Amino acid sequence: MVKGKSELAKGTWLTYRPDIKVLDCTVRDGGLINNHMFDDGFVKAVYDCCVAAGVDYMELGYKGSSKIFSRDEYGSWKFTTEDDLRRIVGDNDTSLVLCAMADAERTDYHTDILPRQESVLGMIRVATYIHQIPVAMDMIKDAHDKGYETTVNLMAVSAVQERELLEALDSLAKSEVGTIYMVDSFGSFYSEQIRDLTLSYLKAVEGTGKKIGMHMHNNMQLAYANTIEGLILGASMLDATINGMGRGAGNCPLELLLAFLKNPKFRLRPVLQCIRDHFLPLLESRKMEWGYMIPYLVTGMLNQHPRAAMKWRAGNTPDDYVTFYDQVVEED
Numbered sequence: 001m002v003k004g005k006s007e008l009a010k011g012t013w014l015t016y017r018p019d020i021k022v023l024d025c026t027v028r029d030g031g032l033i034n035n036h037m038f039d040d041g042f043v044k045a046v047y048d049c050c051v052a053a054g055v056d057y058m059e060l061g062y063k064g065s066s067k068i069f070s071r072d073e074y075g076s077w078k079f080t081t082e083d084d085l086r087r088i089v090g091d092n093d094t095s096l097v098l099c100a101m102a103d104a105e106r107t108d109y110h111t112d113i114l115p116r117q118e119s120v121l122g123m124i125r126v127a128t129y130i131h132q133i134p135v136a137m138d139m140i141k142d143a144h145d146k147g148y149e150t151t152v153n154l155m156a157v158s159a160v161q162e163r164e165l166l167e168a169l170d171s172l173a174k175s176e177v178g179t180i181y182m183v184d185s186f187g188s189f190y191s192e193q194i195r196d197l198t199l200s201y202l203k204a205v206e207g208t209g210k211k212i213g214m215h216m217h218n219n220m221q222l223a224y225a226n227t228i229e230g231l232i233l234g235a236s237m238l239d240a241t242i243n244g245m246g247r248g249a250g251n252c253p254l255e256l257l258l259a260f261l262k263n264p265k266f267r268l269r270p271v272l273q274c275i276r277d278h279f280l281p282l283l284e285s286r287k288m289e290w291g292y293m294i295p296y297l298v299t300g301m302l303n304q305h306p307r308a309a310m311k312w313r314a315g316n317t318p319d320d321y322v323t324f325y326d327q328v329v330e331e332d
Contacts, residue, residue: 010234016262017237023057023213024050024254027077028080028101032247033288036061036114036270037075043088045278051094052270053258055124059099060085063107063146079112085120093330097149102139104124104132109139116147123149126177130168135174143178146268151179151237153215157197158188158303169204179237180204184226187219187300194226198233213237216252218244219300221292223252242271243279245288248306249296289313294321298328 010017025037027047043060043202050058061077061084063095069078074085080100092098102109113124124143136152141179143150152172159164172180181199189197201212214230214237216223227238244250255275258266280290295309298321312324 011234014197017236018261018263019211020231020261021056021237022254022257022261022266023059023099023237023239024055024241025059025215025239025251026241026254027252028059028061028099029059029179029241029246030288030290031034031075031077032160032243033290035039035074035301036077040088042278043077045274047089047096048269049120049242049274051096053267054263054265055096055255057097057099059101059125061100063100063102063109063124064113065106065108065112068106076154080283082114082119088195089120092120099123099125101125101127101153102143103134104128104139107139109142113146113148113247123151125151125153125181127153127155129155130157130164133171137171140175140177150177151181151213151214152175152177153181153183154183155183156305157183158186158193166204169201171203173208175212180211181213181215181237181239182230182235183215184217184223186305187217187223187296189216189226190222191226194229195233198230198235203235211236213239214252215239216253217300217306218249218292219296219306223250223266224256224260227252227257243275245279245290248290248310249292249300250290295301295324301329304328 026042031038047058061080063080065077066079085098089098100121100125102113104126126136126139140152142152154168167181180201182201198212199255205212212235213228214235216226231238238257239252240254241251242254244253255268255271258268258271293313295312296306299309300305312318317323
């Protein structure tokens with residue numbers, strides 16, 4: 001007999017779980033909208049907000065290779081050097097753990113990721129596609145040996161065959177990584193799929209002491225709901241962004257997640273103040289755009305990367321949803 005969700009759940013929506021950690025990835029994920037060209041004042045405001053709100057981790061940017069990415073085209077947070085970090089956070093004399101993401105095959109990790117004792121960072125997050133797992137494993141070992149907490153974001157799993165996914169999870173479960181993240185890269189998953197995947201991820205790391213994380217995208221307005229689905233089943237590292245900021249439809253909104261969690265260490269008011277003072281002005285200025293819109297629904301529904309929707313939104317007829325739908329569905 002197949003067990004129901006209530007029998008498999010680690011807790012209910014009323015459960016207080018001290019193992020749950022919240023990671024804010026606003027600056028890193030939001031930087032995908034503007035080529036990581038946030039000014040220092042914005043980044044400092046997000047940092048101060050995370051500290052005041054009791055958030056556990058904050059991801060500031062990528063460790064991108066300067067041999068691949070031009071500093072004329074990308075801002076500081078594509079590279080996240082130690083000088084950039086310390087200009088914002090000093091020595092980070094807080095409980096907030098700072099993170100950076102390293103993309104497989106797009107970072108000079110042996111040299112650009114310093115030993116932990118020389119950096120204000122405390123965690124390195126490796127992002128990888130299935131075919132890059134061997135490189136990712138070496139990156140994880142490198143960061144671990146340098147003294148960092150580590151996670152791996154296994155991307156685009158909605159486009160991966162089950163057998164390949166299980167093999168990848170088996171390999172990662174044997175690595176030094178601390179947390180394996182389920183990533184809904186295209187914002188295409190429904191709760192039933194999240195349920196099955198979360199249980200598969202948890203089974204893969206059973207007995208290893210590793211955690212499972214959730215990084216959800218909001219193409220079909222399910223990022224928050226899917227994050228909670230994974231949480232209830234046992235995932236304990238939860239990604240979110242302030243006001244849902246992120247490329248395309250964005251991510252699970254931090255303010256929704258903190259309002260849900262039953263942990264008195266989290267405080268909602270600093271997040272609301274940061275949204276009012278820094279995020280709404282960005283939206284009103286039209287310098288940046290993010291959040292649920294119908295073109296992202298269409299790509300999510302079709303399990304496609306949102307690049308077509310982003311291109312449409314940047315064109316001359318961004319609100320002509322019918323033409324976009326006809327065009328994308330015909331191509332699919």
